[in-house]
Amino acid sequence: MSGSEFSSQVDISSLKVACKDCNLYQLCLPLGLENDDLERLDSIIKRRRPVKRHAFLYQSGDIMKSIFAVRSGSFKSYTLTDDGTEQITGFSLPGELIGLDAISSGQHISTAKALEMSHVCEIPFEKLEELSNAIPGLQRQLLRIMSKEIAHDQSAILLSKKSAEERLACFIISLVNRYEARGFSAKEINLTMSRVEIASYLGLAVETVSRVFSRFQQDGLMSVNRRSIEINKIDKVHILAGTKPSTN
Amino acid sequence: MSGSEFSSQVDISSLKVACKDCNLYQLCLPLGLENDDLERLDSIIKRRRPVKRHAFLYQSGDIMKSIFAVRSGSFKSYTLTDDGTEQITGFSLPGELIGLDAISSGQHISTAKALEMSHVCEIPFEKLEELSNAIPGLQRQLLRIMSKEIAHDQSAILLSKKSAEERLACFIISLVNRYEARGFSAKEINLTMSRVEIASYLGLAVETVSRVFSRFQQDGLMSVNRRSIEINKIDKVHILAGTKPSTN
DNA sequence: TTTATGTATTGATTCAGATCAATGATCTAG
DNA sequence: CTAGATCATTGATCTGAATCAATACATAAA
Numbered sequence: 096m097s098g099s100e101f102s103s104q105v106d107i108s109s110l111k112v113a114c115k116d117c118n119l120y121q122l123c124l125p126l127g128l129e130n131d132d133l134e135r136l137d138s139i140i141k142r143r144r145p146v147k148r149h150a151f152l153y154q155s156g157d158i159m160k161s162i163f164a165v166r167s168g169s170f171k172s173y174t175l176t177d178d179g180t181e182q183i184t185g186f187s188l189p190g191e192l193i194g195l196d197a198i199s200s201g202q203h204i205s206t207a208k209a210l211e212m213s214h215v216c217e218i219p220f221e222k223l224e225e226l227s228n229a230i231p232g233l234q235r236q237l238l239r240i241m242s243k244e245i246a247h248d249q250s251a252i253l254l255s256k257k258s259a260e261e262r263l264a265c266f267i268i269s270l271v272n273r274y275e276a277r278g279f280s281a282k283e284i285n286l287t288m289s290r291v292e293i294a295s296y297l298g299l300a301v302e303t304v305s306r307v308f309s310r311f312q313q314d315g316l317m318s319v320n321r322r323s324i325e326i327n328k329i330d331k332v333h334i335l336a337g338t339k340p341s342t343n
Numbered sequence: 344m345s346g347s348e349f350s351s352q353v354d355i356s357s358l359k360v361a362c363k364d365c366n367l368y369q370l371c372l373p374l375g376l377e378n379d380d381l382e383r384l385d386s387i388i389k390r391r392r393p394v395k396r397h398a399f400l401y402q403s404g405d406i407m408k409s410i411f412a413v414r415s416g417s418f419k420s421y422t423l424t425d426d427g428t429e430q431i432t433g434f435s436l437p438g439e440l441i442g443l444d445a446i447s448s449g450q451h452i453s454t455a456k457a458l459e460m461s462h463v464c465e466i467p468f469e470k471l472e473e474l475s476n477a478i479p480g481l482q483r484q485l486l487r488i489m490s491k492e493i494a495h496d497q498s499a500i501l502l503s504k505k506s507a508e509e510r511l512a513c514f515i516i517s518l519v520n521r522y523e524a525r526g527f528s529a530k531e532i533n534l535t536m537s538r539v540e541i542a543s544y545l546g547l548a549v550e551t552v553s554r555v556f557s558r559f560q561q562d563g564l565m566s567v568n569r570r571s572i573e574i575n576k577i578d579k580v581h582i583l584a585g586t587k588p589s590t591n
Numbered sequence: 592t593t594t595a596t597g598t599a600t601t602g603a604t605t606c607a608g609a610t611c612a613a614t615g616a617t618c619t620a621g
Numbered sequence: 622c623t624a625g626a627t628c629a630t631t632g633a634t635c636t637g638a639a640t641c642a643a644t645a646c647a648t649a650a651a
Contacts, residue, residue: 174501177585182504184497196497198490205497224483231476238472241489242446248496249432249444249453253422255503255546256430259638290599298503300639305600321599321647337425507608538629548609553630569617569629 122190141217152207159197168213183296264335286322370438389465400455407445416461431544512583534570
């Protein structure tokens with residue numbers, strides 16, 4: 096009844112979760128850390144306010160002071176062409192780090208925008224650098240995460256050789272794998288991005304994305320209703336994508 | 344006259360260069376290190392034998408024990424499709440690190456093959472990890488290099504939205520920028536990769552690459568003779584590529 | 592409810608680039 | 622030096638996806 100601690104109950108409850116209690120622990124930066132080390136990492140992390148749908152986490156050109164870990168929700172990263180068109184370079188899901196591309200220049204080269212109401216942990220980069228020097232396990236995990244991002248981006252480069260169907264299949268498989276790793280259902284996906292955004296990421300026209308979704312549905316691979324997708328024949332999607340079932 | 348130290352003069356002379364005397368110092372891992380630190384890094388690096396044209400540096404599936412710095416020459420990195428087609432994910436020039444994508448899984452996910460007679464420095468990864476924990480400047484530089492690779496790969500992702508002309512222009516600009524940073528002429532380029540390899544990287548057919556080169560030549564942007572290219576109107580190439588002159 | 596307004600689907604037409612095909616140039620092995 | 626292989630260029634045709642265009646659906650506002 097006193098009110099204040101309930102006034103924004105949801106936010107506070109999620110904001111207060113420490114790394115050790117976070118269900119993303121095994122995916123995120125703290126993986127492998129224990130006790131003291133974990134708490135030291137915890138102590139430099141700022142739990143940020145929720146990020147509203149369509150709000151920026153940072154914009155292209157901003158000085159990079161922090162990187163961010165997605166706690167909940169999702170983000171898109173993009174740059175703009177001369178004529179102002181968004182060119183999406185990636186989507187970020189819970190447990191993933193955003194902003195790693197800015198370390199080298201110290202400035203963000205892309206813009207990160209929330210696709211839905213989201214929460215992030217802000218990790219001041221200077222402190223992270225210091226700390227990962229003091230904690231070998233943290234350095235190790237940071238390098239691994241960056242390496243994983245490199246590997247992921249390289250597999251995205253291969254998209255440009257593929258047909259529209261292959262591209263969309265690859266995209267869906269990537270989402271499924273990532274959601275699975277986070278303990279979400281692999282069968283039902285709720286897309287948080289629009290067709291336009293998917294098209295931009297895959298280098299296709301919106302209409303093509305829409306058509307391919309329809310074709311996938313006709314062929315019984317999945318049921319598609321706007322942004323909710325139920326996958327019926329994941330093995331066939333894997334075949335289309337040209338990925339072995341279980342690649343991450 | 345005693346012989347042995349001259350028996351393979353060229354190799355030895357290049358193999359013996361320490362980091363501090365290497366002309367790639369400012370591009371490579373040692374950047375920012377001095378004296379002791381530099382020598383400690385130097386001490387873990389193995390100068391490898393020259394890598395012959397078409398020889399593998401590592402193959403997909405190999406355990407990742409080391410990463411490599413290109414000292415001279417060039418490499419392509421690729422994966423194979425089910426039907427055995429090479430899918431090139433990148434080219435590596437002197438001063439660049441190869442194998443960073445394997446840190447996360449501990450296994451190489453791509454194959455690296457020399458495009459010409461090349462030299463590399465082999466950097467045992469475990470030792471590098473240890474050492475970069477002891478030397479803050481080294482950790483810093485390693486993170487920067489990985490971040491740069493992420494940024495580079497993300498710009499390559501954008502290729503899939505571009506036309507054939509834009510793709511080839513981007514490719515040429517990228518080469519020019521990288522060669523320039525290494526002190527080579529920006530006007531004359533000697534491609535070390537075939538048209539097939541360029542096509543694979545850009546997601547185009549060989550014939551298209553060839554045709555676009557011809558068109559560039561007709562339009563007076565550059566003189567193209569097989570693998571040697573002389574760029575006449577770099578600003579126009581930049582416009583095509585959609586990059587500001589001087590982006591790196 | 593009706594009216595917007597953004598988002599998604601579907602159809603008709605066009606076009607950039609793939610594919611098929613042939614020739615020429617360069618390189619390598621004998 | 623020649624024969625065969627590899628690599629690059631150019632032309633003709635075909636096709637997958639872009640573009641143009643219209644409609645449907647959904648969410649929000651009036």
